[in-house]
Amino acid sequence: MTAPGLYALVGVALFCMSLHAVIVTESPLRKVLAVNVMSSGVFLVLVALARRAPGTLPDPVPHAMVITGIVVAVSATALAIVLINRLRADGEGL
Amino acid sequence: MNPAEPAAAWAVLLIVSPLAAAVIAFLVQRRAAGVAYVNAVLMTVAALGLLDAVADRPLTYALGDWGAPLGIELYADSLTGILLVATSLIILSITFYAPDYLARTRTRRSFWPLTFFLHAALNGLYLSADVFNLYVALELLCLAAVALVALGDSTAAVTAALRYLLASLVASLAYLLGVALLYHTYGALDLTVLAEASRGGAPPWAALGLMTAGLLIKGGLFPLHFWLPRAHSEAPAPVSALLSGLVVKAPFYVLLRLWYGPFEDAPQAVGELLGVLGSVAIVWGSLQALRQERLKLLVAYSTVAQIGYLFLFFPLARAATVVDAVTVFIIAHALAKAAMFLAAGNMLYCLGHDRIQELDSIAGRLPLSLAAFGIAGMCIMGLPPSGNFIAKWLLIEAAFESGAWAWAVVIIAGSLLSAAYVFRVVGHAFTPEHGFEGGTPITTSMAWVPFLISLLALLLGLIAAPLLEVVELPALAADAATVRAP
DSSP, X not given: OOHHHHHHHHXXXXXXXXXXXXXXXXOHHHHHHHHHHHHHHHHHHHHHHTOOSTTSOOOHHHHHHHHHHHHHHHHHXXXXXXHHHHHHHTTOOO | XXXXXXXXXXXXXXXXXXXXXHHHHHHSGGGHHHHHXXXXXXHHHHHHHHHHXXXXXXXXXXGGGOOTTTSOEEEEOHHHHHHHHHHHHHHHHHHHHHHHHHTTOTTHHHHHHHHHHHHHHHHHHHHBOBHHHHHHHHHHHHHHHHHXXXXXXXXXXXXXXXXXXXXXXXXXXXXXXXXXXXXXXXXXXXXXXXXXXXXXXXHHHHHHHHHHXXXXXXXXXXXXXTTHHHHHHHSOHHHHHHIIIIITHHHHHHXXXXXXXXXXXXXXXXXXXXXXXXXXXXXXXXXXXXXXXXXHHHHHHHHHHHHHHHHTTTTTTTSTTHHHHHHHHHHHHHHHHHHHHHHHHHHHHHHSOOBGGGOTTHHHHOHHHHHHHHHHHHHHHTOTTSHHHHHHHHHXXXXXXXXXXXXXXXXXHHHHHHHHHHHHHHHHHHSOOOSOOOOOOOOHHHHHHHHHHHHHHHHHHHHHHHHHHTOOOSSOOTTOEEEOOO
């Protein structure tokens, strides 16, 4: 197996494991962390699949997609943490 | 001058103006409502202008002259135009309703910037021509919608918002993984290119599964609607109207474009499965609506049921009338559901609660709001001349054309069930008063806006025919007029 193929498989594994974690964990903060790991898995797949043939330069388009994806993930995490903080202030424990 | 240039200008304005309005409304919060009126009127004009310009020939516009794949291309055809007009009309009416409804809440300052972001996301989504741009628009839509739900300001509202956010993020990531697989297979993101390159194989089918599952979560189709009733009912009434009327339609629109693009040759069984889920949603959502104690939850479950009708599109996708049916249905449901949520909001505002059992005397106190609820209810049931009637008629026609009459049975059963839950509310509203005095009086615009929207929903059937003349198949046209910088 080629290295990019292996990375892509690891990415898919991370995606599946954290999907499981999002569903089964109770704590909202853990759920948010799981979603973050999940997005890292998707980014790993994107970066790994960017190298189409050995010895050639990787395709820049998936890299651009990963950068956009990171921005989205950061904003979503910030919003989730604001909501969790608000719940904690209301006395809904983590 | 290239005749497509005005259309390109309208398309750019439709995205830039709400974004600019969001920033302005954030900076000068006292004047935010004024900005909202200007933006809403401008958007309605721009959407009508774009619809007029693309009715004959679809448009592709490369922003900044950077073509695909690294640049962003906008695409508009008649379906885009009609959905943009419907979106701006709903937002225009909410602009007249929300200032009074939110006047006394702590969170009113945040409402306008978030609503503008929501509007920009919806416009951007309808104008997108590639699967990654659609992802970005879906994410912006999700962030704005979640923050708007949290404006409900109660623990229940924030809990519902967090649940909505987590469900939506998982959905987006599933969609994005599907995009990665599609790009790996075809080396393209553009919907037209993907449609031409479309062929079977393991990665595209995995992409089909992932992207469809993600969009079903975001669209709230049974059994993935678990986040929807709470989020839609705990939000403030204007937000509920935006979410149920507009936001849940966006993922369906994406699925529609994909179904005529990269997933054109999807196995018939996938379409049948979506149709079955839609049917279960119709029956189950209606039964849940019947069981609810609170009015806003009843309306939210009615949305769960009505979303089911949209998904009857997929098993019938090959029938001639089905695209017309879903287009009319999207607009008709948006109007009727906005009217219902705003009317329910008035009852909640006036009485301080929305327990259906205790809605007595509403007939005397809020006659226009009750009329709006009743008329919108008639539309949801699908009585003529409402747009829903035309849509259901066309769907039934499509079912018979495809020789699949079982779908027609579901459509009719859903109408009967919706009649049951609408009459349950109207019945309680007319029962004699039990000595309840006082309550908060509602303003004139709060009373009239839902009533006028419900009338529009009722009369939509009369203008549906000219509307439908311009709708084409939702496959992106490869011969679209292209605008490039000089």
